[in-house]
Each structure stands twice: as C-alpha cells, then as structure tokens.
Amino acid sequence: MRRLWAICLLLASAKALPTNQLNQSCRLTTDCSSAINLRHIQRLERYMRPELSPCEDFHAYACGNWRSVHAAGVSAMSLSGTRVDQRYVDLFERLLREPHAPEHRLPMHAKLLRYYQSCRALGKPRLRRYLEQLPHPASNHWTELMALLGRYGYHEHYVKIEVSQHNATRHMVVVQPHNYNHSLNLTTAIYGALRRHTHAQLPHLGQLRSQFGELDAKLQQLSRPTNGSSDEETLHFYTLGQLQRELPDLNWTHVLQLQLGATYTSGHQLLVDEPPVLKQLITYLNQADARLLQLYSWARFLQHLQKLPHNPLRHNHFTASASSSIGCVQHMRKTLYLPMNYAYEHNYYGKQREADERVIFGVFEELKSQFAQQLRRNEFGLDATLLPALLNKVYGLRLNVGNMPRNASEQFFVDCAQHWRVGSDFYENHLESLLHYYAHLAELERSMDASMRQLWYSFNHHGPELLDNIDATPYFYCLGSIIIMPYAYVQLPFYNAEFWPALLYGDLANTLGHEMLHAFDTYFVDYDAQGAMRDYSEQLLLNTHYVSAVNCLNDSEVIMLNERAADISGTRLALQTYMQQPAEKRNNGRLYFIQFAQFFCGEEADIYHDTGSKRLNYALAQMPEFAEVFQCDPGMPMNPVERCKFW
Ligand SMILES: *[C@@H]1O[C@H](CO)[C@@H](O)[C@H](O)[C@H]1NC(C)=O
Ligand SMILES: *[C@@H]1O[C@H](CO)[C@@H](O)[C@H](O)[C@H]1NC(C)=O
Ligand SMILES: *[C@@H]1O[C@H](CO)[C@@H](O)[C@H](O)[C@H]1NC(C)=O
Ligand SMILES: *[C@@H]1O[C@H](CO)[C@@H](O)[C@H](O)[C@H]1NC(C)=O
Numbered sequence: 001m002r003r004l005w006a007i008c009l010l011l012a013s014a015k016a017l018p019t020n021q022l023n024q025s026c027r028l029t030t031d032c033s034s035a036i037n038l039r040h041i042q043r044l045e046r047y048m049r050p051e052l053s054p055c056e057d058f059h060a061y062a063c064g065n066w067r068s069v070h071a072a073g074v075s076a077m078s079l080s081g082t083r084v085d086q087r088y089v090d091l092f093e094r095l096l097r098e099p100h101a102p103e104h105r106l107p108m109h110a111k112l113l114r115y116y117q118s119c120r121a122l123g124k125p126r127l128r129r130y131l132e133q134l135p136h137p138a139s140n141h142w143t144e145l146m147a148l149l150g151r152y153g154y155h156e157h158y159v160k161i162e163v164s165q166h167n168a169t170r171h172m173v174v175v176q177p178h179n180y181n182h183s184l185n186l187t188t189a190i191y192g193a194l195r196r197h198t199h200a201q202l203p204h205l206g207q208l209r210s211q212f213g214e215l216d217a218k219l220q221q222l223s224r225p226t227n228g229s230s231d232e233e234t235l236h237f238y239t240l241g242q243l244q245r246e247l248p249d250l251n252w253t254h255v256l257q258l259q260l261g262a263t264y265t266s267g268h269q270l271l272v273d274e275p276p277v278l279k280q281l282i283t284y285l286n287q288a289d290a291r292l293l294q295l296y297s298w299a300r301f302l303q304h305l306q307k308l309p310h311n312p313l314r315h316n317h318f319t320a321s322a323s324s325s326i327g328c329v330q331h332m333r334k335t336l337y338l339p340m341n342y343a344y345e346h347n348y349y350g351k352q353r354e355a356d357e358r359v360i361f362g363v364f365e366e367l368k369s370q371f372a373q374q375l376r377r378n379e380f381g382l383d384a385t386l387l388p389a390l391l392n393k394v395y396g397l398r399l400n401v402g403n404m405p406r407n408a409s410e411q412f413f414v415d416c417a418q419h420w421r422v423g424s425d426f427y428e429n430h431l432e433s434l435l436h437y438y439a440h441l442a443e444l445e446r447s448m449d450a451s452m453r454q455l456w457y458s459f460n461h462h463g464p465e466l467l468d469n470i471d472a473t474p475y476f477y478c479l480g481s482i483i484i485m486p487y488a489y490v491q492l493p494f495y496n497a498e499f500w501p502a503l504l505y506g507d508l509a510n511t512l513g514h515e516m517l518h519a520f521d522t523y524f525v526d527y528d529a530q531g532a533m534r535d536y537s538e539q540l541l542l543n544t545h546y547v548s549a550v551n552c553l554n555d556s557e558v559i560m561l562n563e564r565a566a567d568i569s570g571t572r573l574a575l576q577t578y579m580q581q582p583a584e585k586r587n588n589g590r591l592y593f594i595q596f597a598q599f600f601c602g603e604e605a606d607i608y609h610d611t612g613s614k615r616l617n618y619a620l621a622q623m624p625e626f627a628e629v630f631q632c633d634p635g636m637p638m639n640p641v642e643r644c645k646f647w
C-alpha cells in the first residue's frame with residue numbers, strides 16, 4: 001500500500017513540476033542528494049494550485065494551497081524561526097537532564113542554562129524586583145538616576161545619552177533631548193511597584209498620574225525642535241570640552257562616567273542634537289522637584305522594561321505561555337543575542353557552516369560581479385565620479401551568515417562572557433544581561449584595539465530592543481554595508497547546500513539580490529561602502545533616466561518604493577546571474593519561479609512591505625523571462641505590455 005501511495009504521489013506530482021529534464025548538477029558543492037531535492041519539490045507541489053493560470057495570478061498558482069496547509073499568520077520565514085526556537089528548547093532541556101554533558105564547560109552554555117531556568121521559574125510579575133536590583137544613586141539629582149538607568153540601555157527621557165553605530169567602523173556617543181514622542185502611562189502595576197519601593201511615601205495614584213502628566217507635558221513642550229530646524233540634519237560633532245562650555249549646567253564628564261563607566265577626555269568626540277533645546281531642558285530640570293523627577297524616572301524605566309520585545313513580564317496578568325520554554329527562548333534571543341548565537345553555532349550550525357559558506361559566498365560573488373558588469377554598462381549615463389563610487393559599494397558589500405563575529409577564537413567568547421553575571425533570579429538576570437550588552441557597546445565606542453574592533457564590526461550585535469521583523473529575515477544593514485543572513489534562513493525551505501541549481505538560485509540568489517539592491521534603493525543609496533552618508537541621491541535625482549526609472553515604479557500613493565526597487569532589480573539580477581542559457585530557462589524555469597514564490601506564500605503586509613502576493617506578482621510581471629517560461633500571452637496580468645526597469 002505504501003509503495004502504491006508513493007507512486008501515486010509521484011504521478012500526481014509529475015503534472016505540476018516535471019523533474020525529468022531538471023539540471024541536477026551541483027557546481028558549488030560536491031554532491032547533491034536527489035532525495036533532498038525530490039522531497040522538497042513534493043513539498044512545493046503541496047502548496048500549488050496547478051489548475052489556476054500562472055499568467056493571471058502567479059501567487060495563487062504557486063501558493064494557493066498554503067493557507068489550507070498552514071494556519072493564519074504563518075509564513076515560511078515564521079515556521080523557520082519557530083524551528084530555531086525549538087532547537088534551543090531541545091538543547092536546554094537536554095542539558096538540564098544531562099548535568100555531565102560537555103557543553104556545561106563551554107563559556108556560554110552554563111550561564112544560558114541558568115538564565116533559562118530562572119525564566120522558566122518565573123511566577124506572577126513583581127515589577128518592584130527590578131527596582132530592588134538597582135544601585136542607589138549617590139544623590140537625588142536627576143542626572144544621577146538617569147545615568148544609572150542609562151547603563152541598562154534605558155535613555156528615553158530628560159536627556160538621552162546613547163552609544164550608537166555611526167559608520168562601518170565607528171560607534172559614537174550621541175546626546176539628544178528628551179524623546180517627546182513617548183510618554184508615561186502610569187499603570188496600577190507600575191504604581192504598585194513604586195509604592196513598595198518607596199515604602200508607601202507616595203501620593204495617591206490619581207494625584208501622581210496628574211503630576212506625571214504635567215511633567216510629561218512640560219518636557220514635551222521644552223523638547224520639541226526649535227523653529228526652522230525640524231527638517232534639517234541637526235546632529236553636530238562636539239568635543240566633550242565644547243559641550244561642557246556650551247552647556248555648563250550639567251557635569252557631562254560626570255554623567256558619562258556614571259553611565260558609560262569611563263573617564264572621557266575633553267577632546268573626546270560626541271554627536272549632539274539641538275543644543276538650545278538641551279539647554280532649556282537642563283535649566284528646567286535643575287530647578288524642578290527632584291523627588292518627582294526620580295519617581296518619574298523609575299516609572300519610565302519599568303514601563304520600558306515591560307515593553308521590551310519578548311519580556312515575559314510584558315503582560316500584567318501572568319500567563320503560563322509568557323514564561324513557557326518557547327517564550328523564554330524568544331526572550332533570551334533578544335536579550336542575550338551573542339551568547340545565544342554562540343550556542344546555536346556550537347550545537348547546530350557549526351557542522352554545516354563550511355559547506356554553506358562555499359555555496360552562499362559563491363553565489364554572492366557571482367551576483368556581485370554580474371551587478372558590477374551591469375553598472376559598468378552605465379545605462380543611466382552616470383558621471384565619472386558617481387559610477388566608481390557605486391562600484392565601490394558593490395565590491396564593499398559584506399555578507400555574514402548566522403551573524404557571528406568572523407573568525408572569532410574561543411578566547412573571544414570566554415572574554416566576552418567574563419563580566420556577564422547570572423544568578424537564580426530572573427529580574428536580576430535580566431538586568432545583568434542588559435548591563436552586559438550596553439557595557440560592551442560603550443567599550444566598543446572607546447576601544448583602540450584594532451583586532452578587537454575588526455571582530456566587533458564583522459557582524460551586527462543586535463540589541464535587546466530590536467524588533468522581530470528585522471532580525472528574523474535576511475536584511476541589509478546600511479551603516480555596516482553588510483547583509484545579515486540569520487540562522488532561520490539557512491535551512492529548508494529556502495536553502496540547502498545540496499539544492500539543484502533551480503532551487504538554489506530560486507531563493508538564495510533572489511534573496512541576496514534583493515538585499516544587495518537595498519544598497520542601491522531610493523533610501524540607502526546615499527550610504528557609501530563604509531557606511532558614511534553621501535549625497536549620491538542628490539546627484540542621481542539630477543539624472544533624468546534615473547528619475548523616470550524611479551517614477552515608473554511608483555504606481556500609487558502608499559508605495560514602499562525602496563522595497564519595490566530592491567524587489568525588481570534584485571529579481572532581475574538573480575535571473576541574469578542564473579538563467580543565462582536558453583536550455584536552463586526551458587527546463588528549469590518553472591521550478592526556479594515556484595521556489596522563488598515560497599518566501600512570499602504566507603507573507604502578510606507589515607510596516608515595511610506589501611503583502612506577499614502583491615510583491616511576488618509585481619516583481620515577476622516585470623520580468624520578460626517569467627512570461628516566456630510560463631508562455632503568458634501579451635497583455636495578461638503577469639505579462640504587461642509595459643515594464644519598469646530600475647537598476
Ligand atoms: C546546469 O547548471 C550548472 C550550474 O548552474 C551549469 O553550469 C550547467 O551548465 C547546467 N547544465 C546544463 C546542461 O544546462
Ligand atoms: C517623533 O515622531 C515624528 C513623527 O513620527 C518623527 O518624525 C520624529 O523623528 C520623532 N522624534 C523622535 C525624537 O523620535
Ligand atoms: C495604559 O495602560 C493600561 C493598562 O495596560 C491600558 O489599558 C491603557 O489603554 C493604557 N493607556 C494608554 C493611553 O496607553
Ligand atoms: C515658532 O514660530 C511661530 C511663528 O513664528 C511662533 O508662534 C512659535 O512660538 C515658535 N515656536 C517656538 C518653539 O519657538
């Protein structure tokens with residue numbers, strides 16, 4: 001019976017995606033298992049509705065059955081992410097059962113495990129426990145507590161002092177006014193924590209709410225940008241000495257020392273936003289009620305912690321799922337980014353990295369040289385300075401698979417874990433993990449150690465505040481000029497080192513093409529290969545060919561133009577790289593496009609992207625190769641009479 005089933009399946013599948021003519025070579029790796037490829041093709045067929053016309057609506061044809069297989073909200077990328085989460089759970093649960101497993105001796109695993117246990121043991125939320133862990137400020141001056149909270153990465157109110165990435169090889173200290181877009185919502189949970197922390201010496205909830213409301217309003221009024229400066233670039237380079245002279249009512253050396261843990265010389269460079277606004281704020285805060293400012297800081301800090309992505313305490317009412325094993329892993333992947341990646345690399349990805357890198361970097365280099373060739377043809381007629389600058393961007397693009405520091409030694413991770421403390425209490429552990437992350441950031445900003453710097457700038461050290469939709473899929477990071485390919489991507493259904501060419505290029509080349517072209521989209525084109533802001537788009541906007549190419553992509557008011565640009569040009573680049581021979585197109589074209597569709601099958605719109613169906617159909621309708629492969633008559637939706645070209 002089973003054999004019969006298998007034969008039936010194969011027969012049924014023969015209709016949708018014939019495999020007999022497929023190119024089964026593997027150029028970039030030594031051996032491609034047919035079983036992996038055939039199983040994957042069967043999977044693709046499950047999602048298809050081959051009775052529909054690919055020329056009318058390719059998404060419906062390729063993905064029409066997706067929703068009958070997967071629940072609402074599930075996409076291929078989210079399934080992949082869940083699988084990665086589950087592997088962490090499996091690892092931690094195994095280590096709990098096996099106290100003598102060798103991993104316990106590795107620099108990160110034992111601490112991760114203790115953290116995991118403390119999270120799993122979490123009961124009803126007790127926000128005040130966070131406050132109990134904080135060191136006592138040396139005085140009740142508003143800057144003291146502000147700087148202490150800054151150590152934990154919290155810096156949204158009063159004066160914002162933050163270390164952030166400036167270009168591909170530099171972080172800088174940035175000083176900005178109070179963020180007037182955020183305010184405090186004094187919930188009963190936060191109020192309760194304050195009351196216990198201050199031993200009940202607190203106004204009533206309603207009273208405190210109105211005092212905080214007035215403070216919020218005053219701070220918002222003071223921190224709005226001054227007239228005429230709203231649209232301009234308002235960050236200026238200052239030395240610490242200059243800042244101290246211009247804004248003498250705050251001891252900057254002291255505040256930086258308190259928050260960042262080092263003494264900065266008066267020649268140290270900073271970026272400062274809106275000094276006049278800062279001045280107003282400081283003057284006001286210096287004479288305001290110090291006790292109220294302190295209470296407000298604690299309350300804002302708690303609100304911030306509660307809202308951090310995947311904090312199990314996010315919800316006021318305790319739910320079992322928040323500190324479930326998956327919930328804890330998701331939280332830890334945010335707050336302990338590097339240690340968690342280390343564990344994944346060690347237990348899962350390390351084995352496949354070498355084979356993967358051969359394949360993935362091979363395709364990446366092919367795409368780069370194809371794109372460089374195309375730029376050199378100079379269809380827009382760019383001038384003799386802009387063209388080489390853009391070519392430099394192509395060559396300078398980097399790729400990091402798994403987002404680990406490149407070639408880091410074991411000692412690097414030992415050093416890295418050294419000052420990271422983990423105990424048995426979740427609140428303490430959470431705060432310590434924040435301290436650890438932000439202390440590293442501060443150290444990086446001032447470190448002179450060249451080899452250290454090279455390692456830290458070879459990946460993107462995600463912080464605890466990063467939102468999910470950014471780190472779950474491959475993305476282009478403009479400041480580092482680097483494409484980050486997360487672990488969730490380097491597995492089925494997107495990729496396998498043994499994929500036949502149509503499957504390999506169908507997603508990998510399109511994904512890399514898309515991210516590469518972000519470096520040349522309407523927003524990010526301005527950053528050079530070192531992540532420094534240039535005026536490239538000003539120059540490009542003087543070019544009529546470029547302008548009409550951009551306008552062609554813009555068919556509505558709400559278009560995400562930079563995503564569309566990356567979709568169109570990335571898809572074209574992948575096609576040009578892969579489908580050079582007519583036989584390849586004829587025999588492998590359908591599978592290539594079906595594989596391409598997988599990423600878009602369950603994708604819903606988000607703040608950056610259109611729905612998967614709109615993106616997929618728009619991009620492929622722009623490719624004449626698609627119409628050729630599926631033999632679409634001219635004028636059909638997937639074979640429009642007029643097409644747009646960008647890069
Ligand atoms: C099969 O694909 C490989 C890799 O893309 C290519 O080099 C080769 O020419 C293709 N073979 C045929 C027969 O098309
Ligand atoms: C506040 O929000 C506006 C509108 O969204 C935005 O342009 C501005 O940059 C935000 N300001 C800050 C300090 O985040
Ligand atoms: C404040 O928080 C409460 C409890 O979480 C919530 O119900 C309410 O909508 C929030 N109010 C605002 C203005 O955000
Ligand atoms: C901005 O300019 C307007 C009109 O010139 C004036 O009424 C307003 O008070 C100014 N706001 C600030 C914050 O200076």
Ligand SMILES: *[C@@H]1O[C@H](CO)[C@@H](O)[C@H](O)[C@H]1NC(C)=O
Nearest residue numbers: 250251252253254255257263
């Ligand atoms: C500012 O703080 C530093 C470090 O705490 C201290 O050495 C210095 O005396 C302070 N300066 C003033 C003017 O108070």
Ligand SMILES: *[C@@H]1O[C@H](CO)[C@@H](O)[C@H](O)[C@H]1NC(C)=O
Nearest residue numbers: 398405406407408454455458
């Ligand atoms: C990492 O090490 C390998 C082998 O030692 C070397 O070929 C490669 O260039 C190194 N990569 C970087 C980015 O340093």
Ligand SMILES: *[C@@H]1O[C@H](CO)[C@@H](O)[C@H](O)[C@H]1NC(C)=O
Nearest residue numbers: 166167168169170530531532
């Ligand atoms: C990065 O920024 C710093 C500070 O502006 C600058 O000195 C340095 O040259 C920049 N690096 C690159 C590679 O552009």
Ligand SMILES: *[C@@H]1O[C@H](CO)[C@@H](O)[C@H](O)[C@H]1NC(C)=O
Nearest residue numbers: 554555556557558559560561
């Ligand atoms: C796209 O075109 C619309 C007019 O159709 C215009 O309002 C909008 O600003 C354009 N968008 C971009 C990003 O240029």
Ligand SMILES: [Zn+2]
Nearest residue numbers: 514518563566
């Ligand atoms: Zn994109």
